[in-house]
Amino acid sequence: MIEINDLTKYYGKAESRFKALDGVSVRINDGEFIVILGASGSGKSTFLNVISGLETPDGGCVAYDSQELGNMSEKDLTKFRRENTAYIFQQYYLLPHLNVEKNVRMGADLDNNKDYLKYIEAVGLSDKRRKFPSELSGGEQQRVAIARALAKNPKVLFLDEPTGALDEETGRQVLDYIIRLHEEQGFTMIMVTHNGNIAETADRIIKMNSGKIVSVTENTDKKTA
Amino acid sequence: MIVSIKDSVKLFGISIMTCCAVTVCNMFLNYYLDLTAIAGLIDNPYAQMFYDAQIMTSKVVCAVSGGCLAITTVVMLFFYIKHYIDSHSKEIGILKALGYSNFKIAKGFSVFGLSVFLGCFVGYLLSFALMPQFYELQNKDGYLPELSIGFHWILFFLLVIAPTLVFALIAVCNSLLKLRQPCVNLLKGIVKIKGKTKNTKDKKTFVAEMRSSVLRSRKTLVFFIAFSSFCFSAMIQMSASMKDLSSEMMGLMMLIIGVVLAFTTLYIAVTTVIRSNQKNIAMMRVFGYDSADCKRSVLDGYRPAAYIGFIIGSVYQYALLRIMVDIVFSGVEGIPEYAFDFLMFFITLAVFIVVYEGVMFAYGQSMKKYR
Numbered sequence: 172m173i174e175i176n177d178l179t180k181y182y183g184k185a186e187s188r189f190k191a192l193d194g195v196s197v198r199i200n201d202g203e204f205i206v207i208l209g210a211s212g213s214g215k216s217t218f219l220n221v222i223s224g225l226e227t228p229d230g231g232c233v234a235y236d237s238q239e240l241g242n243m244s245e246k247d248l249t250k251f252r253r254e255n256t257a258y259i260f261q262q263y264y265l266l267p268h269l270n271v272e273k274n275v276r277m278g279a280d281l282d283n284n285k286d287y288l289k290y291i292e293a294v295g296l297s298d299k300r301r302k303f304p305s306e307l308s309g310g311e312q313q314r315v316a317i318a319r320a321l322a323k324n325p326k327v328l329f330l331d332e333p334t335g336a337l338d339e340e341t342g343r344q345v346l347d348y349i350i351r352l353h354e355e356q357g358f359t360m361i362m363v364t365h366n367g368n369i370a371e372t373a374d375r376i377i378k379m380n381s382g383k384i385v386s387v388t389e390n391t392d393k394k395t396a
Numbered sequence: 397m398i399v400s401i402k403d404s405v406k407l408f409g410i411s412i413m414t415c416c417a418v419t420v421c422n423m424f425l426n427y428y429l430d431l432t433a434i435a436g437l438i439d440n441p442y443a444q445m446f447y448d449a450q451i452m453t454s455k456v457v458c459a460v461s462g463g464c465l466a467i468t469t470v471v472m473l474f475f476y477i478k479h480y481i482d483s484h485s486k487e488i489g490i491l492k493a494l495g496y497s498n499f500k501i502a503k504g505f506s507v508f509g510l511s512v513f514l515g516c517f518v519g520y521l522l523s524f525a526l527m528p529q530f531y532e533l534q535n536k537d538g539y540l541p542e543l544s545i546g547f548h549w550i551l552f553f554l555l556v557i558a559p560t561l562v563f564a565l566i567a568v569c570n571s572l573l574k575l576r577q578p579c580v581n582l583l584k585g586i587v588k589i590k591g592k593t594k595n596t597k598d599k600k601t602f603v604a605e606m607r608s609s610v611l612r613s614r615k616t617l618v619f620f621i622a623f624s625s626f627c628f629s630a631m632i633q634m635s636a637s638m639k640d641l642s643s644e645m646m647g648l649m650m651l652i653i654g655v656v657l658a659f660t661t662l663y664i665a666v667t668t669v670i671r672s673n674q675k676n677i678a679m680m681r682v683f684g685y686d687s688a689d690c691k692r693s694v695l696d697g698y699r700p701a702a703y704i705g706f707i708i709g710s711v712y713q714y715a716l717l718r719i720m721v722d723i724v725f726s727g728v729e730g731i732p733e734y735a736f737d738f739l740m741f742f743i744t745l746a747v748f749i750v751v752y753e754g755v756m757f758a759y760g761q762s763m764k765k766y767r
């Protein structure tokens with residue numbers, strides 16, 4: 172379970188100080204699929220960064236099974252990340268001088284996962300696994316980032332608009348795959364998206380605006396993949 | 397514009413280097429010129445011999461230290477520009493896409509001439525501050541007639557104005573060359589990938605592959621690390637040997653300059669390696685690789701290059717001094733026997749290990765702050 176309590180996050184200093192998160196509290200159960208909706212600039216990415224421990228909040232706390240992130244030493248935090256989380260970034264962040272396969276191994280090696288080729292196949296890049304990121308289209312890069320994160324077998328998966336660069340059809344396929352894995356393996360999934368259709372498959376939908384959570388909706392008639 | 401004055405301040409290493417070069421060169425050249433001015437006043441053969449030796453020393457010191465330093469500075473500048481363009485390729489690509497011409501972008505790089513000017517100018521002033529003592533020491537036995545310090549415009553031009561212009565020009569030309577690639581490549585930040593991964597390498601783990609690919613993709617950085625260890629090794633050992641080969645004060649000066657330069661190059665090289673790998677490291681940290689993994693995959697690959705550079709530097713400085721002693725000074729009396737100084741070699745090696753490994757270790761520690 173992830174307990175998020177009264178998070179605040181500021182950017183900038185003095186007059187230009189900007190409140191990107193403003194007293195956000197929510198509780199996320201294990202194996203839940205959460206979708207975060209909100210206008211551009213509403214603080215979704217910031218929220219994701221803070222709860223995944225990539226950024227430290229200026230106030231409030233995040234705890235995983237009553238283990239608080241803020242109290243962890245650098246070593247604990249690394250171990251925590253290694254064993255628990257994976258991240259799919261809005262900007263992909265692939266390693267430019269490694270080919271697709273090696274980029275995916277970046278995730279797979281951490282879990283001693285020898286079976287990483289299946290993830291490359293699942294995102295439809297088997298024939299491009301020797302290509303380098305600069306030789307791929309934006310959507311293809313995004314799919315590599317997805318395979319890389321999944322290959323790590325995370326307990327919690329953070330996704331920041333994971334299908335933003337994909338066409339409707341491919342996006343749907345990739346997402347269905349992620350959701351199927353989520354159902355099989357039962358990892359927690361926290362996804363930022365602009366796509367209302369995706370939201371229908373989630374357990375809960377969190378709406379954000381100007382750094383605040385404006386509503387949390389239970390999705391009663393959840394569609395399955 | 398894309399290159400700001402602040403960027404040229406970051407080139408303080410180049411400033412330090414040119415400063416040292418100009419200090420040494422100007423002192424000896426000024427002395428040389430003042431000396432030739434009194435050539436007519438020398439009346440006995442003994443003074444003549446002394447005079448010849450002094451002229452010879454001035455020339456050799458200028459050629460060796462000036463030459464070495466100039467080469468080092470040029471390499472550093474080339475390297476820095478390449479690194480700058482590589483790491484700013486996106487911004488440059490955007491400018492090109494917007495319609496800025498290559499020349500317009502490259503022009504901005506002339507700012508780097510400023511750091512050369514700064515170094516040269518300070519070095520020039522410094523040399524004048526040291527000169528009274530230097531003149532006195534050179535003629536402490538009074539073989540030569542009284543020498544007064546002259547001011548030579550030609551030296552100011554040659555050692556301050558000319559280097560500034562030349563280096564600004566080099567910077568612009570070098571960046572023009574680098575900018576001659578398709579705009580899209582710059583925008584995408586395409587790294588040239590040579591020798592694509594073969595099937596046989598597929599067994600490699602991520603960390604191992606990362607290490608070799610980091611090296612492959614940044615060959616110049618490997619060269620740069622080797623070069624700076626080369627400088628470190630050569631400069632310290634050479635300046636230590638020079639101490640025996642020439643006067644006490646000059647030896648000490650050479651040693652100080654050698655040490656300052658050696659540390660500057662090494663520092664710049666190591667921090668550049670680190671800086672240019674920062675993104676990779678940050679990404680690995682996000683995935684949960686610990687700082688030891690990052691260090692192993694990103695930084696440790698440079699170690700062989702560093703030590704090879706060090707060894708070559710030792711051999712090189714020995715060969716250079718050997719040649720100098722055997723050929724240049726062959727007729728001059730009072731030059732002591734020259735042999736490879738093993739003690740100095742081991743001291744330098746020890747210092748090198750401490751500095752290189754120390755900086756790398758310190759950085760390994762500081763990687764922990766990428767939480």
Ligand SMILES: Nc1ncnc2c1ncn2[C@@H]1O[C@H](COP(=O)(O)OP(=O)(O)OP(=O)(O)O)[C@@H](O)[C@H]1O
Pocket residue numbers: 182183189191209210211212213214215216217218261
């Ligand atoms: N490093 C930063 N420094 C200053 N301000 C920042 C920084 N990062 C984000 N912000 C600001 O914080 C606010 C929230 O940013 P965030 O990236 O979380 O938005 P978002 O909801 O993810 O938007 P989008 O849907 O466009 O990705 C924005 O107004 C942004 O300008």
Ligand SMILES: [Mg+2]
Pocket residue numbers: 215216217261331
């Ligand atoms: Mg965002």
